[in-house]
Amino acid sequence: MLACVDRILVAVKDLGKAAETYAALLGTEQRSTTRSRALGAQRLVLALGGSEVELLQPEGAGPVREFLDRRGEGLFAAGLASRDLTALVDRLKSRGVGITKEGGQAHIAPEDTHGLRIVLSPLRERQGPGPVKHLYEVTNMVSDRQAAAARYTDLFALDPSRFCPITSEAFGYTGALLLFDPPARLDRIELAQVVDPGSAMGRFVGRHGESLYMCFVQADDLRPIVGRLDARGARWAQAPGEMKAEHLFIHPSGLHGVLMGVSRTNHAWVWSGRPELAGVG
Helix, strand or coil: CCCCCCCCEECCCCHHHHHHHHHHHCCCCEEEEECCCCEEEEECCCECCCEEEEEEEECCCHHHHHHHHHHHHEEEEEEEEECHHHHHHHHHHHHHCEEEEECEEEEHHHHCCCCCCCCEEEEECCCCCCCCCCCEEEECCCCCCCHHHHHHHHCCCCCCCCCEEEEEECCCCEEEEEEECCCCCCCEEEEEEECCCHHHHHHHEEEEEEEEEEEEEECCCCHHHHCCCCCCCHCEECCCHHHHHHHHEECHHHHCCHHHHEEEECCHHHHCCCCHHHHCC
């Protein structure tokens, strides 16, 4: 019932400043400006390749203000798209999930998942500007990856035979990639359970518990993004080991609190159970 990761929602203090940053680093373009009563925020939607970024600035009390007061700027919610949003919402309601509808979207609070705030939208195929092609992954830090996988399987009618286990000694976690529609698409929720409390991920979980941690995008060529990052003096790092030439991380300080991974198009199939697809462009 899930087609893809189609957006991220980012809580910021200043819409204009954040929009300028995203345009400079990722080549985004402004798409629309609205207000969200459900979130208590002004919303500026940016085109990020074929995906979108919703920048949220609080207008008073509400979830966005609470997030900023508690954690500062950062990744507020994951956006997932469905080909049949009505049927998906009915399924979620039948399982006791609270749904808030607004502007053609359906909001799920983190209390109904494993700390993952989700915004569901109808699927719309898009092409957009800049060096980024599209989002393909959001990472959910969880305390029990098996329980989280079972929960999301039930909520979203996912097929466990499509999931791929993942373990990283370098980053100190184990988990699973809950792929929606392989091999047609890479899109998925990554579940990450910390095994090294002293790691960066472990420290994050120690502060925030189960939560949305980061996101990943694809790009045909990483060099234009590196050029943009260096021109702005933004912090970034290459991935360790064999992924070094095909993968990088943009530090949260550069993207208003968002940790973003960037991988060469389709290279993520290497660790997603279908390495033969890594060279398919």
